[in-house]
Amino acid sequence: QVRLMESGGASVQAGGSLRLSCAAAEIPVRSSCLGWFRRAPGKAREGVAVIGGSDKTTYADSVSGRFTISKDSDNNILYLQMDNLKPEDTGVYYCAAARRWACPGLRESGVGYWGQGTQVSVSS
Numbered sequence: 001q002v003r004l005m006e007s008g009g010a011s012v013q014a015g016g017s018l019r020l021s022c023a024a025a026e027i028p029v030r031s032s033c034l035g036w037f038r039r040a041p042g043k044a045r046e047g048v049a050v051i052g053g054s055d056k057t058t059y060a061d062s063v064s065g066r067f068t069i070s071k072d073s074d075n076n077i078l079y080l081q082m083d084n085l086k087p088e089d090t091g092v093y094y095c096a097a098a099r100r101w102a103c104p105g106l107r108e109s110g111v112g113y114w115g116q117g118t119q120v121s122v123s124s
Helices: none
Strands: 003-007 011-013 018-025 033-039 045-051 057-059 067-072 077-082 091-098 118-123
Touching: 003 091, 018 033, 018 091, 018 118, 033 067, 033 077, 045 067, 045 077, 057 067
Parallel strands: 011 118
Antiparallel strands: 003 018, 018 077, 033 045, 033 091, 045 057, 067 077, 091 118
């Protein structure tokens, strides 16, 4: 049974940094499409960043240059380094995975598995 367990969410001030982690079980980080999505208060869930088996990454325009997605294939962990955080980054962040080498962009339709989510709150 695939499990995705996020951690690292917290409350920070604007301009601060956080690193989210997602420990994956029963799905190989090395050869899967993995990503981070978020749901801001009152808004639909949106794609933030994805990384494929070839380490090709795609970022939402709103986070490009501030967030970095990466993976530790030996320990089966996905990361999201978030720098220069803004209040509009506030939301629940979800780890996502699909059993495929390449990621179909930031679309939810490509996701096979979801984590429970971790809360990120950024104050001005």
